[in-house]
Amino acid sequence: MTQSRRRVLKSAAAITALSAGRLALGPQPAEASSEHGHEHGHSDDRPGTVSMAMHIHASWSEGTASMQTHLDQATKTGIDVLFWTDHDFRLAEHGYPDVIHMSGPTETVNKVVWTWAQQSTGTLAASQVAWDATKASPADTAVPGSLHLMAKSAGAAAASVAVKGSAANTVDQRSVYDQTITVDVFPAVVSPQNYLTLKVTTSFRPATHGRPAGQYTLTYIIDGTQNRSRTRDGIAGTVHVPADAGRWNTVAIRPEEDMERLWPDIVAADAAMFGLTLGAVSQQERPAEGWFDLLRITRPPRSANAPLQKQAELMRGYAHRFPAVRQYQGMEVSLLKPTHYNWFGPHLSMPEFANATPTADSDPNAAIAVVDMIHAAGGLVSYNHMYGTSNPALLPPDVQDANRASVAASIVTDRAMGSDILEVGYPSRGGMDLDHHAQAWDVASRNGLFLTGTGVSDDHSGQDWFGQQANFVTWSYSKSRELDHLLPSLSSGNVFFGNPAVFTGTLGLLVDGKAPMGSVTVSHARSRNVRILADRLPAGSTVRVVQGTVDLAGPTVPEPGTTFQTKAAGEFRRGYLDLKVDTSAPRFVRVEVRAADGTPIALSNPVWLLRDNPDGGIPRHRAVR
Incomplete structure (x- = not known):
């Protein structure tokens, strides 16, 4: 894909969406209080900068995190700004399985494979987990079969058998807000x-x-009585559900409502169903036996943007609990190739999905159209995790070199799909170390791709922001924490990124006394001055100056x-060091x-020291006036 090809591709969908008002939902900033040391919207220990966690997933994504735990971590670690970047298709629950017929240990729903894994606890004298083709709920006769569970403990202590459900690509995990889980159950011996x-x-x-801190659980008990009650023990809730023994019952549960009743101090809608388990529990050597069939997960009809509106509502509520952190809505647009794209900026709207299933659209034009739509809405686009989403052990150096060459060539060929930002600051991702992330970025810089590098965590757990391996954050030289100031700073590249657990200083570059970090300047001078700004450097540390040619070598030379x-x-x-740079040929530093x-x-981000104007001119925010 060439730059000229990209220029002629149109984004009619974006223009139509704007004119129709579909992009009316903007970011929802949470006002910060000056009582928490942010009078000017800047990091206390880095005057003039704003610290940003730019890739954070909570209860609308896969993973265990709630918004609450991330905000708790942001407050404890002194982060100024948090962008929520839940996946678009997970927010929408696009193509998620919603009816499970319990016909076997695996079942395909909407081309998604659902699997039940057997579990047991305690000491069992007898047990059975079987898929019974001869017994089915009257409501599910079209797909015969049900799950038969039987457990008998070997003593007085409780013992159980169970099956835990999961789905491919973790699409069993979904927000509990407005959610109803309905299951048909036949309590035989209870x-x-x-x-x-x-x-x-x-x-x-x-905590x-x-x-204590942890994952909150709800256990619904079906014991053949008409008892309806709720009790709690710490973060474990128990709900007794009325049902008759010896016949099929349709049981409906509403986790959000039960969490509100059990723990009125929490925001119940800020939760995902991370696991769903069906079981039989025996005590005192008394058997428990029954059948389950026709599991349904539903919610009332809603608009495409309803999840974003609900998320914005939760953000406003949490702003009062966590006033030191400014929150903004972002989104990770994920069902695209070759990667995922974070949307930063105003006027967020749920994208349309090409496939009925939660699978990626392999057409590169789809990614370009989304990037154009985001730009048309006044936003910035981040090209995410260039080496993929997995986190295995580091690959051998020669394999890393080969992967870097391949990925860098793709980024140059596709012009990063028109993105503005490149996620660089991963200590390790896809088996690739940070140096190989930075090298791919350098290949882009060599080819006149003016991409702002950022450091991110892509955190899905919210439990140890500074202690986890992927803990990088981004610092912006910004007038305030307002989005109107943060976006131009990101667009201009006047940001640096790093490990906040060990680096407490600042970094910057200044060209010829006037052009800041991220700038693109043109001069026919054969040497130029680059002032390196660096303070509070750790003991024993060094500053490595990276210089590269801007020779537009193209994708065939991905070095x-x-x-x-x-x-x-x-x-x-x-606090600074002046460096004379040979600019007899165009360079970046x-x-x-x-x-x-x-x-x-x-x-730091680079500065580009060119001798001629680049094709297409200097981007507006990178030009020095």
């Missing part, structure tokens, strides 16, 4: 001591109100073409802070 269960495991929350100079931390006693062991812990 009592208050031996019973059937349906257990819902929900999102992780921090609060004397309760960074860089050279390095190492400067000791002691050379920055005044960036810097890295490396710990005493050589690990990169902070990276």
Whole structure:
């Protein structure tokens, strides 16, 4: 795909959406309080900068995190701005399986494979987990079969058998807001001591109100009585559900409502159904036996943007609990190739999906159309996790080199699909270390792709922001935490990123006394001055200066073409160091802070020192006026 091809592709969908008002839902900022040390909207320990967690997933994505636990972490770690970037198709629950016929241990619904995995607890004298083709709910005669469970404990202590449901690509995990789970159940041998269960495991929350941190659970007990009650023990809730023994019953449960009743201090809608388990529990050697059939997961009809509106509502509520953190809605547009794209900016709207199933659209024009739509709505686009979403052990160096060459060639060929931002700051992702992320970025810079590099965590757990491996954040030189200031700063590249657990300083570049970090400047001078701004460097650390040619080598030469100079931390006693750069040929310059062991812990964005105007001109926010 060439740049000229991209220019002629139209985004009629974006223009139509704007004119129709579909993009009316904007980011929902949460006002911060000056009582928490953010009078000017800047990080307390880095004056003039705003710290940003730019890739965060909560209860609308796969993973255990709630919005609450992320906001708790952001507050504890002093992060100024948090962008919620839940996946678009997960927000929409697009193509999610909603009717499970219980006809076997695996079942395909809407081309998604649903699987039941057997579990047991305690000591069992006898048990059975069987898929019974001879017994079915009267409501499910079209698809015969049901799940038969039987458990008998070997002593007085409880023992159980169960099956836990899961779906391909974790599309069994979904928000509980407005959710109803309905299941047909035949309690055959049950009592208050031996019973059937349906257990819902929900999102992780921090310790609060004397309760420990952890994933809150709801266990629904079906014991053949008409008892309807709710009890709680810490973060475990128990709900007794009325049902008659010896016949089929349709049982409907509403996790959000039950969580509100059991824990009125939490925001119940801020939870995902992380796991659903059907079981039989026996005590005192008394058997528990029954059948389950026709599991349905539903919610009332809603508009395409309803999940975004609900998320915005939760953000406004949490703003009062966590006033030190400014929240903005973003979105990870995910069912595209070759990667996912984060949407930052105003006027968010749920994209349309090409396939009825939760599978990616392989047409590159689809990605380009989405990028154009985001730009038309006034937003910025991030090209996410260039080496994929997995996190295996680091690959051998030669394999990393080959992967970097392949990915860099693709980014150059496709011009990063027109993205503005490139996620660079991953200590490890897809088996690739941070150096190989930065090298691919350098290949883009060599080819005149002016991409703002950022550091992100892509965190789905919200439990240890600074201690986890992927813990990078991005600092913006911004007037405030307002989106109108943050977006131009990101667009201009006047940001740096790094590991906040070990780097507490600032980084910047200034060309010829006037052009800031991220700028693209043109001069016929044969040498130019680049001032490297760096302070509070860790003991034993060094600053590595990375210089590269801007020779537009193209995708057939996917090498960074860089050279390095190492400067000791002691050379920055005044907070800066002036560097004369040979500009007899066009170059780019960036810097890295490396710990005493050589690990990169902070990276600046580049400056481009050109001799001629680039094709297409200098981007507006990167031009020096």
